[in-house]
Amino acid sequence: EVQLVQSGAEVKEPGESLRISCRCSGFDFTSYWIAWVRQKPGKGLEFMGIIYPGDTETIYSPTFRGQVTISVDKSARTALLDWNSLQVSDTATYYCARRLYSTGWHWFDPWGQGTLVTVSS
Amino acid sequence: SSELTQDPAVSVALGQTVRLTCQGDILRRFLASWYQQKPGQAPRLVMYAENNRPSGIAERFSGSHSGDIATLTVTGTQAEDEADYYCNSRDNNGIHMFGGGTKLTVL
Numbered sequence: 001e002v003q004l005v006q007s008g009a010e011v012k013e014p015g016e017s018l019r020i021s022c023r024c025s026g027f028d029f030t031s032y033w034i035a036w037v038r039q040k041p042g043k044g045l046e047f048m049g050i051i052y053p054g055d056t057e058t059i060y061s062p063t064f065r066g067q068v069t070i071s072v073d074k075s076a077r078t079a080l081l082d083w084n085s086l087q088v089s090d091t092a093t094y095y096c097a098r099r100l101y102s103t104g105w106h107w108f109d110p111w112g113q114g115t116l117v118t119v120s121s
Numbered sequence: 122s123s124e125l126t127q128d129p130a131v132s133v134a135l136g137q138t139v140r141l142t143c144q145g146d147i148l149r150r151f152l153a154s155w156y157q158q159k160p161g162q163a164p165r166l167v168m169y170a171e172n173n174r175p176s177g178i179a180e181r182f183s184g185s186h187s188g189d190i191a192t193l194t195v196t197g198t199q200a201e202d203e204a205d206y207y208c209n210s211r212d213n214n215g216i217h218m219f220g221g222g223t224k225l226t227v228l
Contacts, residue, residue, distance in 0.1 A: 033171065035217065045219040047217040047218055105169060107170070
C-alpha cells in the first residue's frame with residue numbers, strides 16, 4: 001500500500017526553527033516527485049514546492065522560495081520541510097503528496113494526513 | 122495568466138447534476154486534476170487526466186476539458202459529495218497551482 005505518513009502537530013514560537021517530515025512507503029521513493037502544500041485555517045490549498053528524490057531537483061513556488069527549504073533523506077524514504085525562523089503567518093496545515101505523471105497530465109496521489117503547525121507567542 | 126479560477130460556492134439539490142469549472146490559460150497546455158476535501162480531512166484525488174477516476178471514486182464523478190476550461194461533473198449528487206473541490210495544474214516551469222476552491226453544498 002502506498003502511504004505518506006507525516007510527523008505530528010507542532011507548536012512553536014516566532015523565530016524558532018522547525019522541520020516536519022513525510023515518510024513514504026509502498027513505492028520507489030526515488031522515482032516520484034513529492035510536493036508540499038500549505039493550507040491556512042479556513043483557506044485554500046497553496047502549492048509550496050516539489051522535489052525529486054532521485055536527484056534532489058527542487059522547484060519552489062515563487063511565494064515560498066527563500067522562505068522554506070525542501071529536502072529528502074533517501075535512506076529514510078522521507079521528504080522534509082524546514083523553516084529557519086517561523087512567523088505567526090506560517091500557522092497552517094502542511095500536506096505532502098506524491099505526484100504522478102503522464103504526458104501532459106500531472107496529479108497528486110496519495111496525500112499525507114497533514115501536519116498542523118501553530119506559531120504563537 | 123498563471124492562475125486557476127473557480128467559483129467560490131455552488132449549491133445543488135440532492136440527486137441533481139452539478140458542474141464545477143476551473144479556468145486558466147495553463148489548462149491549454151497541461152490538463153487539470155481535481156481534489157475533494159471534507160472538513161478536517163486531507164485532500165483526496167477524484168479526477169485526473171481529463172476523465173480518469175482513481176479507484177474508489179464513484180462513477181457519478183466525471184471530467185472534461187475544452188480550451189482553457191476544465192469541468193468536474195457530479196451526476197446524481199449525493200449528500201456525501203458536499204465538500205470543497207480544488208483543481209490543480211502546472212505551468213511550463215514545473216510550478217503547480219491550485220484554484221481557489223469551490224465549496225459544494227448539497228441541498
